[in-house]
Amino acid sequence: MRRAVAALAAAGGGELLLPSPGTYLTGSITLPSHTILTVESGAVLLGSPSEGDYPKLPPMWSVCGRIATSGPIASPLVGARRASNITIRGG
Numbered sequence: 001m002r003r004a005v006a007a008l009a010a011a012g013g014g015e016l017l018l019p020s021p022g023t024y025l026t027g028s029i030t031l032p033s034h035t036i037l038t039v040e041s042g043a044v045l046l047g048s049p050s051e052g053d054y055p056k057l058p059p060m061w062s063v064c065g066r067i068a069t070s071g072p073i074a075s076p077l078v079g080a081r082r083a084s085n086i087t088i089r090g091g
Contacts, residue, residue, distance in 0.1 A: 001016075001024060001026040001029060002026075002027075002029070004016055005029055005030070005031065005032065005035075008031075008032055008035050009032035012033075012034060013032060013033060013034025013035050013085070014034070014035065014036070015035070015036040015037075015038060016031075016035065016036070016037050016038070017038045017040070018037075018038065018039045018040060018043040018045060018090075019040050019043060020040035020041055020042030020043040021042045021043065022042075022043050022044070023043075023044040023046050024043065024044065024045050024046060025046045025047075025048055026045070026046070026047070026048060026053070026077075027047070027048045027050065027052075027053020027054055027075075028053060028054045028055060028074075028075035028076065028077060028078075028079065029077065029078050029079070030075070030079055030080060030081055031078065031079070031080045031083060031086050032080075032083055033080075033083040033084050033085055033086070034084075034085045034086075035083075035085075035086050035087075036086075036087045036088075036089065037078065037086075037087070037088045037089070037090075038089050038090055039088075039089070039090030039091075040090060041090070041091055043090070045077070045078070047077045051074070054074040054075045054076075054077075055074075055075045056072040056073070056074060056075070057072060057073050057074070057075055058072060059071060059072065059073070
């Protein structure tokens with residue numbers, strides 16, 4: 001999964017398709033700009049049970065400038081950072 005996301009980033013975006021049937025086990029995925037993540041009906045995006053697959057992020061700041069968390073937090077299963085034009089679809 002990470003190789004596919006890295007290829008999308010190098011290409012300037014594209015679609016990451018998780019076809020059905022299938023279960024796709026992964027740790028944290030950081031989507032690049034101009035990316036579509038499509039999970040087909042019957043496909044499952046399954047988060048890894050290993051804590052090491054979710055890199056720690058620095059404390060988060062809220063919109064009003066206050067710290068929203070007191071310490072590092074685990075990366076989300078699917079996220080983005082300084083990216084735009086991202087779509088997640090499926091069903």
